[in-house]
Amino acid sequence: MKVLVVGPGGREHAIVRALLSDPGVREVHAAPGNAGIAALVPTHQVDASDPLAVTALVRTLDPDLVVIGPEAPLVAGVSDAVREAGYPVFGPSQAAATLEGSKAFAKQVMAEAGVPTAMARVASNTEEAAEALDVFGAPYVVKDDGLAAGKGVVVTNDRAEALAHAQSCFDAGGEVVIEEFLDGPEVSLFVLCDGHTVVPLAPAQDFKRIFDLDEGPNTGGMGAYSPLDWVPEGLVEDVVARVAQPTVDEMARRGTPFVGVLYCGLALTSRGLRVIEFNVRFGDPETQAVLARLRSPFGALLLAAAKGKLADADPLRWAPESAVAVVLAAHDYPATPRTGDRIRGIKKANAVPGVHVLHAGTALDEAGKLVSAGGRVLAVVGLGEDLVDARERAYDGLAKIELDGGQYRNDIAAKAARSQVTLPEQRVPRHAAGAVGDQA
Template sequence: MKVLVLGPGGREHALVRALLADPFVREVHAAPGNAGIAEDVPTHAIDANDPAAVTALARTLGADLVVIGPEAPLAAGVADALIDAGIPVFGPTRAAAQLEASKAFAKQVMAAAGVPTAMARVAATDEEASEALCTFGAPYVVKDDGLAAGKGVVVTDDLDAARAHASACFSAGGTVVVEEYLDGPEVSLFVLSDGRTVVPLAPAQDFKRIHDGDQGPNTGGMGAYSPLEWVPATLVEEVLSRVAQPVIDEMAHRGTPFAGVLYVGLALTSRGLRVIEFNARFGDPETQAVLARLTTPLGGVLLAAAKGTLDQIDPLMWSPQAAVAVVLASENYPDTPVTGRRVRGLKKAARVDGAHVLHAGTRLDDGKVVSAGGRVLAVVGLGDSLEDARVTAYEGLSRIELEGGQARTDIALAAARTGVAVGGPAGAPA
């Protein structure tokens, strides 16, 4: 089949790479893609958030499946337009994508479905935010109710900082969700759905803070790893039975069936698992690590989700190897990143046995790869152990040069050396 992947980032490069490895996929295209994706497949310079433009391109290409990577096209109704045109699409409708686009809506769905999550209040004014913050106490968790590209959350012991974040959201015309703080390590689980059936991928853990030791501001994600040997063996089944299936059933009951991937962000607290939030698409950079381990051909699985036949696929197969993804970010990320700087050493990094490079914020400038965003790329390392995968990933990263580039040195370090996760504050989105 022929597949069109929408999006410009590292998650989309991972999807493209996995689809190219599928013997049943004869052709892959991307829109708009990035410098790395363009080396692998044809790219098309359209606005991926424009339903009409995406539908026209899919028709021109004769795409058998469109895979939507980021959240923005989902919120723009791209999946709706493709469905109306009779083109199979992996990604939920705009109404179903409200599970990510509105944290308040997601809380309503969780309440109706009996899903364990943090206590929360929606606030639309400074007074309401202050009251909620004082009710829950420190650490304070304040979330922008809308899409915020993974950086709309503040988790802090500083009441003034929490109030300031809420005020900034109000000034922009939005509302916030104020939550109780969740203790314990975080786990990311992607669950594929066709609107009825749920199929889990392998759990992963990502690292949101910009600096080692979970210090500094939240980012879109600085690295991830899989598998998680330290989680309970029953965790995935518990998430399916207590979270994923009830939510999918509730969405269907509301007349807005969810078909695509439901990202379940979890905190394993002292009181049991709690849902931090949902995303309506693959998380980044967890996707880079998780798909590196998937041995089942990806295209057929995504097509089954798009066509409502997930109950007919065989169980997913996974490599026993571990995968570690380490992100290289631009100078001054996550504030105003410095872009346009040359990225060198990509071919050297790719020659490291067991490593591959996935582009995120890159573009070509006179034939040279330069940075074009906050997170520039991820180096993924595979190994027979988590420590081996770490060594491979960091060896690949050491061969890449980017002036002012930032990367954490502790991705998967605690889990590799002690077998126990060290979790930062729960509440950051993927």
């Protein structure tokens, strides 16, 4: 099998690495890729969000499968153009990608499918936003309705800050979704979909805030780990039955079947399982941790999804080890990250037993030296016999890497490694008039 992976980041590096471990995959290409991906497979410079440009490249390479990594190309309709050219694609259509492209649309789908989620209101002006904030109360949760690379969410006890974020979205011509705050730990679950059948991967947990102890602004994600020994027994089956399958069924009913990966962002709250958000692609950096443990042929799985044959797939096989991924970010990320800083020590980090480095925002300068080229520069993944071991390996590898102004969190998977993740006590739900969601 020959595969083209579309996208430039750490998620795509993890996907390429997993594909290369599949004995059924003979050749992998990436577009545009990054410096780390280019060291593994041929890369092609293309605008990943341009349907015509990507399709032209696909016709030239003639792959057996096209895997589209990021959300922007999916929302732009790249998968539709490639499918129309006659190629199998792992990635939802433009219409199905609206599940991530519009949080308001996702709430409508969840309501129709009976999926448990946070109560919410959509606001298109300051007055509506202020009313919704007062209905739900603090902590205030305000989400940009459109794509925001994981950084369009503000959770704060400061009403003025919440209203200011809403106003910035209105000023940019958008809407916001204002939700009730969901207590309890968060879980990420990727579910492979072929339009009808769903196959869950192993759950993970990521860390959105920039600083230790979940302080500072939201980012695209500063680290992740898998598996989650602390989740309730049967959680994955529960998510499939109550969230993923009903959503895929509803999308099929609407005439927009979902083919690709449905990212279920979940909260295990005091009122039970609730969906925080849907994404229509592998999450970053959870992918780096989850795929490090996958032992099933990855290319075969993605091709089965693209061709509507997931029902015939063998049960997934997983390594018994734990995986921890720690992100190294650039100076001043997530505000205005500095680029062009020299990166050293990658080979030393990769030489640490159980460690591999996945590039995200990297490039080669004119002298051929590795430099930073984005906010999240790379992720160091440690694979160990348990979370304690995996954390030690990941941070040992990270200590070998030099990046001027680089920053990372020191507490990725720390609570879980100490068995300190707790679930909230169950309580009776409250309701807010005019809100959407809260299916039990």
